[in-house]
Ligand SMILES: Nc1ncnc2c1ncn2[C@@H]1O[C@H](COP(=O)(O)OP(=O)(O)OP(=O)(O)O)[C@@H](O)[C@H]1O
């Protein structure tokens with residue numbers, strides 16, 4: 344089944360074909376590591392994780408890079424405030440980022456390049472840009488000369504003249520034109536810096552991604568992804584740098600941009616102060632519910648965060664896991680095919696809402712399956728759909744018994760109470776049985792009596 348993707352460069356959904364089917368390359372702009380990430384920051388990593396899973400099913404070799412920006416003025420500010428070196432900040436939050444992403448079921452990228460370990464490549468790229476007349480050094484800075492690249496503005500659809508005339512309040516004196524952007528800047532002795540032909544300094548943010556994607560993926564990459572907020576100026580600048588450093592070669596063939604996660608309709612962002620940290624949310628909610636929430640909207644549309652949406656995702660997963668619990672006695676293969684309708688939805692510009700609707704239908708079918716073969720097929724289909732979406736990855740019992748908050752679940756105590764309740768009911772002591780049920784309710788445990796005995800789960804929400 345062919346994959347089609349919306350390419351921000353052409354503003355159209357286009358059939359996707361890699362330049363080299365034996366080595367598909369994809370780059371996602373990663374975080375600047377100076378604090379914990381918010382759930383908005385996780386939207387791109389989650390949706391593009393599904394894309395990578397899809398690509399891996401279609402092509403034998405996919406190289407997926409997601410970088411870490413570990414040199415930045417915000418990092419410097421955080422380090423100075425705490426009186427520590429930047430490494431103690433970046434090391435700590437890069438690790439926290441890995442943990443948060445893993446908890447959300449995001450597979451680690453094939454490469455996770457750090458900016459600070461690519462300084463020679465960054466300097467080499469800047470030198471090439473100067474040599475080819477696209478950049479100039481001035482007062483310890485190196486700037487990219489936007490006028491030297493006629494295609495500037497093509498990705499964001501902005502008119503370069505308008506950009507140049509753009510309302511920069513204060514234009515730095517070393518810039519030839521207001522739109523020129525920094526490739527390298529000088530560092531004072533207390534700031535992190537590296538020796539360079541232009542003196543001791545540090546790279547600008549945009550050049551890091553150009554240099555790291557070149558180093559790991561080559562001069563032309565198949566897919567470059569990121570949040571739509573990065574389209575301008577970050578991605579526009581990446582295109583300018585890489586294209587000019589590579590003699591006019593196409594930098595990224597497909598540009599994919601995810602829409603913003605909003606909170607009460609406004610972009611969730613640190614600067615607005617309306618963020619929910621993944622690190623905190625994971626303490627209160629099952630990680631799969633957070634992942635499901637992020638997949639419930641189409642990746643190009645805005646998606647609104649709310650506690651009600653989390654609760655709805657939990658109840659959806661409850662329903663699916665209940666089906667799997669009823670099919671617990673059925674064995675299925677490990678290597679599950681993806682049901683065709685789910686695959687078709689994902690191949691259509693990563694239509695995850697449609698894929699989830701298909702998954703719900705499969706769950707309905709599974710509920711109705713009666714004979715052994717139909718039940719086996721239904722379970723395989725559900726798990727196959729779950730695998731490509733990164734959902735339904737837990738044992739149903741684990742799902743139902745996981746603590747939703749900081750509360751510890753004492754399984755032995757619950758089982759003992761249930762045993763006592765069974766005994767009470769057997770001896771027709773319904774008063775005692777009801778007391779036990781109430782006690783369990785107080786503990787946040789929901790019990791369900793059915794044909795297969797009594798089951799319990801942790802009340803979520
Ligand atoms: N609300 C959001 N929804 C989806 N993606 C987001 C959101 N906010 C940031 N991103 C993405 O997260 C990544 C990291 O963003 P960045 O390091 O610029 O910090 P930031 O969180 O955007 O800062 P701020 O929150 O102040 O906007 C980028 O890829 C960006 O596109």
Ligand SMILES: [Zn+2]
Nearest residue numbers: 372373552577
């Ligand atoms: Zn980038």
